[in-house]
Amino acid sequence: MDHIGFVSLIPPIIAIILAIIFKNVIVSLFTGVFVGLLIMSNGNPITATTRTINEYITPQFTDSYNAAVIVLLLFIGGFVALVEKSGGGLALANKAAKHLNSKRKTQLSAWFGGIVIFFSDMGTPLIIGPIFEKIFDKVKLSREKLAWIIDSTSTPVAVLIPFIGWGVYIMGLIKEEFDRIGVATSEFTTFVHAIPFQFYAILSILIVPVVALTKVDFGAMSKANKRVEETGALFWPDSKPLRKPEVSQEDTKESHPLLILLPLGILFLTLFGLLLPQGFPFNPVPGSDFRVALSTGYLFASVSLIILMIFYKVRKIGRIFDIYISGMQKMMHVILILVLAWALGSLLNEMGTAAYIIELLEGNIAPWIVPMVIFAASSAMSFATGSSWGTFAIMLPLAIPMSYGLDAPLLVSIGAVLSGGIFGDHCSPISDSTILASTGAGCDHVDHVKTQLPYALINGLIALISFGIAGVTGSAYTILFSIPLMVLTFFIISNIQTKRNGVNVTQ
Template identity: 65%
Template sequence: MEHIGWLSLIPPVLAIIAAIMTKNVIISLFLGSFSGVLILTKGAPLTATKTIIGDYIFAQLTDSYNAAVLVLLVFIGGFVALMEKSGGAAAFAEKVIGFLNTRAKTQMAAWFGGIIIFFSDLGTPLLVGPIFEKVFDKAKISREKLAWIVDSTSSPVAVLIPFIGWGVYIMGLIQKEFEGLKIAESDWDAFIQAIPYQFYPILAVLMVPLVAFSKLEFGAMARAEKRVQETGALHWPNSKPLRKPENMKELEKTKSKPILIWLPLLVLLVTLFGMLIPLGFPFQKIDGSDFRVALSTAYLFAGLLLIFMMVYYKVKKLGEAFDIYVSGMQKMMTVAVTLVLAWSLGTVIKNLGTANYIVENMDGNVPVFLVPVILFIAGACMSFATGSSWGTFAIMMPLAIPMAFHLDASLYICIGAVLSGGVFGDHCSPISDTTILSSTGAGCDHIDHVKTQIPYAILNGSAALLAYIIAGLTSSILSLVAAIVFMVTAVVIISRWQRGLISRSHP
């Protein structure tokens, strides 16, 4: 296997260290890429600068596949911005609030609301949180519980959906590695096949209804629920709830209709599958370019419909709606830059033979069935330290796919392990943007949210770890069933044990 030895490890290691120190994905990816090019050009800074711009960054932008992905991201950004500002989610919630006459129904309504807003991981806490604040207070459910629910339906839901920004970004990383390894399978098929092996996101989403219906709670969450039910106190005496951003107040004042949330999504899905089904979907392989054209068209039609509806229902004037659409497109620039630099880093790592060097040292020394476990743990640690799952995906995917390919491990399980580890670490990290926004959206103290969420996250992470061991040994989808059984059993045992402790300490 061709590689340049231990020097090939410098770019990914430097990218990880920079991400931890700067908390900035773009800076870390650039430093990692530049260090690799500096090695390839034998330490010539000027030549390395010219090379990384001309042969790596520009090359990524002129690639037809990459260009199509970037255009698609722009359409997605515009649509998401319109959905967040339309007020449709708040109007929809107001229609169903009257039916929430039990604690379980209230929690499930917030859970369902988070799933509906699958198109925006950051939009979920900022939309669902403020809508359900007073409803949870009335039902005597803690703000910490609300923060956990919206956090569990933000990135864990988004990472499972192939046709939103998350999926497009991840498929872009997958496709780049498939091209380098000459794997004929499409990025879409690989993503879909990897979904059942995204153990942590699936468990995080499923745990909410489990807790809501069973009333099985443990850790700091159980104490928070006891506080609200017995004293009515929304916060602990020393808590400092995060203040709502101004845009939340604006959303609360917006007079809208529920149709502004469900009809554009319906049009999006009908357009997408209406264009793909004549091509043989889902029974035949669909060319990647056809998929991206269909998806771009679907987001364009849904966005134009939403602009028309916002004007028709007098939610916004035409100029305001169009400005929101354009501003949403502009916000995707950070994602686009991140993706271009991720592609560049992946190409640099390939040219250095980093994956080859790792595989050569692992082959015969590490059992193949442990590869998914190693990727899951590495991704979780990196994401926890940086607070960024996207940055973790960008650094880990160029290493994970070649490792799985050369070591004859399952590509789907390894892809799922990287994605699962990234979301797990992000869920536990106090510096993660979704963690912070979930605290903000639910109006609770940030540290209280972290303390109450981590025990649930660690339980799910442990179940996922066990599932990756089973999956590595069997390559069977039954590993997901094992993870779910482990989660349910652990929740029952731990919650009953804690109830016994509480009852003995509070006679």
């Protein structure tokens, strides 16, 4: 295998270390690319700089596939911004909230609301949290429980959806690696087939209704629920709840649920209308056709939403266009990460990084263990950096060729990267999604991390075991083992703690 030896590991190691130290993925990726080209240029900084710009960054923008992905991300960014400012999600949640009169209904409704706001991982905590915090107070459920529910339905839901920003971003990384190693399979087909192997995300979503229906709680979460149930105290004496940002007057204007229902309906009708003639979703669809259909769907959905916002007088037309453009601008951060990830992947391919790793591991590690190793490494990186997207950007260019070269199950390995990114993100106190969940629920951030961590660790351990099983079998039905194991584990731990401490499990 062609590689330049140990030095081929330096760029990704530097990128990981800098991401952990500075918590800035863009700087970390750029530095990794630059250092790699500094090595390839025999230490000449001028040559390394010009090659970084001319041969590795600029071509990512001019490539037709990459350009189509960037355009799609811009359309998605504009649409999401309009939805978040339209008030449609808020109006829908307000109507549903009127019928909630029990703890079980309240938890399930918050969970369902988080799934409905699938198009925006930030939208879930900032829309669902403020709506449900007073309802949780009324039925005597802790704010920590609300933070856990909205955290469990934000990124874990988003990472499973192929036609939003998360899926487009991940498929862009997959496609780039497939081109390098000569895999002809569609990135869309690969993403969809890898969904059953995203064990942690699936378990995180499903554990919420299990807890709500069975009244199983333990650890710090059980104590928080008992505090509210017995004393009515929303917070511990030393808690410092995060406060939501001040809501401007324009954000409080009355809206209508139609402003979220109709645009989403148009999005799906457009997507399926353009792709059904090609056999979608039962037959593979070329990635280019899928991206065009998605871009068209998001554009039509945005136009319909703009018309509705004008009709219901939610915003003035000038402000509406400002919101749309600002949503596009917010996607530039994502686009920069994606472009630099493509550039780093191209550099690692030239240096033979994956080939060197394969040469080191071949014959020394069983192929079925590879997904477990990838999951553990991705989890550690995501926890340390607080960034699942940064983890995907660095780990997928390593994991895909590594699993391919070591004859490990490719779909399982991709699922391991995605699951590890979400697991580490859930456990990390510096993760933006964890902070947003605390903010949306109006609870103390440390309390949220403490109450969520036991649930996350259990699901993470089950996911690790599941990756070992899937590594052997390669079967998507492994999840049917993971879910019962998760339910059984939660019951056992809860019963043990209840007997040991004499603590009543409350809901």
